[in-house]
Amino acid sequence: MTNTIEQKKKPIIIIAIVHDDVTASARKTIYADYFYPFITELESFTGRKFHVIFGKGDPYSNFDYKGSDPLKTLQKWEFHCYRYINKLEEQGHTFDEIPLVVLLTNDSLNEKTLGAALVRQPSQIGTFAIASLSSYATVGHEIGHLLGAKHEDSEVQYNGWWCETYMTPQGDSMKSNCYTYSPANRENIKNFLNSKA
Ligand SMILES: [Zn+2]
Secondary structure (H helix, E strand, O other), X not given: OOOXXXXXXXXXXXXXXXXXXXXXHXXXXXHHHHHHHHXXXXXXXXXXXXXXXXXXXXXXXXXXXXOOOHHHHHHHHHHHHHHHHHHHHHOOOOOOOEEEEEEEEOOOOEOOEOEEEEEEOOOOEEEEEEEEOOOOOHHHHHHHHHOOOOHHHOOEEEOOOEEEOOOOOXXXXXXXXXXXOOHHHXXXXXXXXXXXX
């Protein structure tokens, strides 16, 4: 007989709102193409479960995400996210998980911005993000930001070809995606999650 009670670590729930402009064909494989690689990666080193629920409906899935100032866009998106979380709570969702909310879009926010995450200073963590599906690594990149991963800790790795880890700020078309976080970013994410129940 043992007296130790294992404390279950809180799971993370990613609420993914699919924008109306995402094509029907992209929707079919959205979890396999954009979530599965980074979810399995995160679960492998954090010891937590990551759940994903997909959402839609106005004014969330027709949110105007394009513009030259991603910070302004994110601040408007944050307001919608709180409303969406409230709506889920009214429907009986109790949030025993740590919630993150991401808007999945077909296009980029502007010519330079494939995605954006609203991170607080100085902790550099957050809850709300927008990610274009035009690159396979962007959802994992923005979720990485919300969990405390940083550009400066990204790296180029070699796995038969040069690849870039999730937090690489600008993709080099000559390199592939590693679909991993660098060891330093794994530590950043673990440190943040260790501060949570
Ligand atoms: Zn970034």
